[in-house]
Amino acid sequence: MGADHVRRLDRVISGARVAAVADPDAERAKAAAAGLAGVAVHTEPGAALDAPGVGAVLIASPGPAHEAALLAAFARNLPVLCEKPMVPDPAGALRVVAAEARLGRRLAQIGFMRRYDAEYLRLKALLDGGSLGRPLMLHCVHRNVSSPPGFTSAELINSSVSHEIDAARWLLGEELTAVTVRRPVSSGGAPAGLVDPQFVLFESERGVLVDVEVFVNCGFGYQVRCEAVCEAGSARVGEEHAMVVTRADGARREVARDYLVRFADAYDREVQDWVDATRAGRVTGPSAWDGYAASLVAEAGVRALESGGRVAVEPAPRPDLYAAVSR
Numbered sequence: 001m002g003a004d005h006v007r008r009l010d011r012v013i014s015g016a017r018v019a020a021v022a023d024p025d026a027e028r029a030k031a032a033a034a035g036l037a038g039v040a041v042h043t044e045p046g047a048a049l050d051a052p053g054v055g056a057v058l059i060a061s062p063g064p065a066h067e068a069a070l071l072a073a074f075a076r077n078l079p080v081l082c083e084k085p086m087v088p089d090p091a092g093a094l095r096v097v098a099a100e101a102r103l104g105r106r107l108a109q110i111g112f113m114r115r116y117d118a119e120y121l122r123l124k125a126l127l128d129g130g131s132l133g134r135p136l137m138l139h140c141v142h143r144n145v146s147s148p149p150g151f152t153s154a155e156l157i158n159s160s161v162s163h164e165i166d167a168a169r170w171l172l173g174e175e176l177t178a179v180t181v182r183r184p185v186s187s188g189g190a191p192a193g194l195v196d197p198q199f200v201l202f203e204s205e206r207g208v209l210v211d212v213e214v215f216v217n218c219g220f221g222y223q224v225r226c227e228a229v230c231e232a233g234s235a236r237v238g239e240e241h242a243m244v245v246t247r248a249d250g251a252r253r254e255v256a257r258d259y260l261v262r263f264a265d266a267y268d269r270e271v272q273d274w275v276d277a278t279r280a281g282r283v284t285g286p287s288a289w290d291g292y293a294a295s296l297v298a299e300a301g302v303r304a305l306e307s308g309g310r311v312a313v314e315p316a317p318r319p320d321l322y323a324a325v326s327r
């Protein structure tokens with residue numbers, strides 16, 4: 001993901017250039033910076049933050065490394081775009097929230113890119129417009145072709161479903177308050193011991209039910225869908241994003257293989273917005289509080305997976321700096 005963001009900053013985005021790249025794996029750092037002129041390459045993240053020309057930082061290390069990177073950026077007053085999950089452990093996520101609240105101003109935008117996807121944006125505008133009445137249910141599908149090596153049953157929730165958690169909070173404009181996880185029969189295509197697929201059911205403050213089928217070794221494509229069922233109609237996104245090829249023997253709809261294809265436009269819009277806001281001295285998009293809320297709900301989901309029961313979500317007090325759900 002980091003290499004893709006480097007490419008994006010270099011070739012797609014206007015108003016920014018890559019000044020430094022850090023990865024403890026020197027080969028990966030060099031590969032990410034290959035072909036770019038004037039880029040400092042480091043294996044020590046702190047050294048990259050202090051490199052000449054660095055005015056903002058994009059974090060795309062694994063989730064457990066995000067807390068240290070965010071705090072290091074805050075200590076240098078650097079605006080940050082941090083990939084999801086902000087910090088997978090809610091206690092660590094809360095430390096990030098507390099550190100930013102102590103600064104008294106936002107520096108972090110969290111990389112929940114669904115909020116920048118054209119289809120999700122249309123769904124959000126429709127729900128906010130009110131013509132369908134109140135949302136009653138969201139039915140979501142999140143399928144990956146295959147999971148990365150070492151992917152755990154907990155990561156189906158705190159890495160993959162974290163996107164649906166944020167999208168549901170954003171679309172509904174309210175918190176998720178409880179979660180239950182059911183285990184269908186596991187797929188023979190999943191690595192041994194991985195609970196895949198899972199069926200995750202969230203409840204919201206106002207009683208909206210949000211169900212998510214997450215299946216990260218489906219083998220047949222990268223599919224992300226969301227259908228909102230409301231009092232006066234329903235709206236579904238996630239099926240347009242494909243070319244249909246018709247030949248004499250029939251029609252064939254292409255299926256994306258991964259997120260880099262399906263959400264390419266969303267990542268571009270997300271990073272361009274971040275660069276534009278940063279240059280204007282503003283911080284927009286999903287906040288550190290949204291990142292904390294997603295981690296807290298996901299952690300409740302992991303406990304629900306383990307216990308088989310319904311787990312309530314119990315948030316810490318929200319600092320005044322943050323909206324309940326940023327728009």
Ligand SMILES: NC(=O)C1=CN([C@@H]2O[C@H](COP(=O)(O)OP(=O)(O)OC[C@H]3O[C@@H](n4cnc5c(N)ncnc54)[C@H](O)[C@@H]3O)[C@@H](O)[C@H]2O)C=CC1
Nearest residue numbers: 001002022023025028045060061062063065083084085259
């Ligand atoms: N928004 C989205 O759709 C997606 C987001 N992601 C997120 O991007 C992040 C990275 O994921 P992947 O690229 O799939 O992981 P990856 O494991 O392929 O790459 C992570 C890289 O970070 C490096 N690294 C480890 N510790 C580091 C540190 N302290 N500082 C700097 N670099 C460090 C590793 O050496 C590795 O090269 C994760 O937070 C993940 O959840 C990943 C895929 C899609």
Ligand SMILES: O=C1[C@@H](O)[C@H](O)[C@@H](O)[C@H](O)[C@H]1O
Nearest residue numbers: 084144159160161163216259
């Ligand atoms: O964020 C992402 C990955 O980290 C995660 O592992 C995948 O399941 C998601 O589809 C992708 O968007």
